[in-house]
Amino acid sequence: MRIGIVCPYDWSVPGGVQIHIRDLALRLQELGHAVNVLSPASDESSLESWVTSGGDPFSLTYNGSVARVSFGLRATKKVRKWLQTNNFDVVHVHEPLSPSLSSLTCWAATGPLVGTFHSSMDRSRILQAGYGLAQTVLEKVYGRIAVSEAARKTVVEHVGGDAVLIPNGIDVDFFAEIARTAEKKEMRIVFLGRFEEERKGFAVLAEAFNRIASQFPTLQIDVAGPGEESNVIEMIEQQFRGRVRFHGRVSDHEKALLLSRATAYVAPNTGGESFGIVLLEAMASNVAVIASNIPAFERVLNFGQAGLLFENESSEDLARRLIEMLESEPETQKRTVYASEYVKEFDWKFVAQRIIAVYETVTFNQLPVVENLRGQVMGRFSKRREQ
């Protein structure tokens, strides 16, 4: 199958959606499909051969984060050219409602389009205001996928209709293999992500650590992710600062090593999360997981069976859960063993199979995705500029 995938966010800055698309594209290629990804790219020199640049991105505040997207006439021209030259059997658009290459693709194309929704929001003024516009995008999509129940709820409540649930995938064997050969675990807690961003909850972890650090004198925190250490280190009390190590941005291999050597992975995120792929990676690395009880994490942890949940934004409850975990090893071990089995259903082996089933459902008549600018103002203007 010739599969086109549209990534809405800057390919050069790794994030959850980009990593999902990269892993999916690699898995599909392993299975013999021809894949091409269209994505904005701030650094075109480092793009893989199967990625097409959709132009320079600009920053946009969206769903509590800063997203780097491409939009406008120039981006529309790139989309049109990409559609015309590739003759795809199916085009898989991620976050079709974001103001990006994704919505532009839905407007410019007709045929078997699949859309995946990643983000979740309780209320979205943008979606409420742009309800009519959102319908013109979604009408084009033959099959809708949501990566989590939270993302599905967002789609159903904000724009109506249905979406099938297909979770994010991970390479379970990759993490399990590194965990098998990793050194013995030390008293270490791991935090992963953009620690400066408030919703990632580093402040909650820092406060909980301050509460229990004297009780566990060898306990340390490993922090990995982009950001300025100096902006958050003051959250840790002076006498404990030497026990917090910042690793900066890490590779997948380094992340797996950090996880497998740790006692626990803590996800204190306070909201705006749709799924929580790192929780799965921690489970596959055979490390205990403690996460805030936001809906997305509750589901990924199978309501507390695969990891401990604490009250969202409560450092006191997190501290209590950390003590519980560090002091009752058999219970923690039992939960970790359950988690390492449970995580197998999120392996790409199963997830990719389900995504391919969606492609096969919408491409049964073998008609390719073609450009169709009927009623598409943006597409028409970009065509005029081209002449």
Next chain:
Amino acid sequence: MTWIVLSVGFALLVAWLASNLAGRLHQIHIRRDDLLISLRWQLIQRESLISRLLEEEFFRPQDATKISQAVEFANQQSDAPLSQYLVAESQVSGDLREIFAYEYQPQSTGTFSILQELAQCCYRIELARRFHNDAVGAAILLHKRWLVRVFRLAGNTMKPEPIDMDDTIPGELAKIIFGQ
């Protein structure tokens, strides 16, 4: 003079909106029809895979009789009105679920590969039905627009109806797809 200009402008705007809506409606109907054909195609595929399992003598004798009768009846109903045909196909789904309530051991790798195909096919049936109904929902939304009603933009197209059928994937086959 101003009134004439305003009236012509308004008429042009309404004409453009109506043309745009008609185009959108047309696209949605194509999408809905495609997905209905996809559903029918997946159902035919399922019957062909069940026939292959029957040829391989995979089922227990009493199960083989039951499922072959259900498949034969569904085949006879394929030219009947859609709702009637889907009732017959729902019977096939129900029988498959009863049969696969126990763990079946595939005798060979060939049989296992047919089972994998059948599992995928059952999943695609569920997907096609849900995607079809989603398209129906989108079409109904547009059908309610006043421009569509006043200018009869939907033409003679029947009001779209969602499909209701039993497409729950049998437990043992679900394990192949979902890994649980």
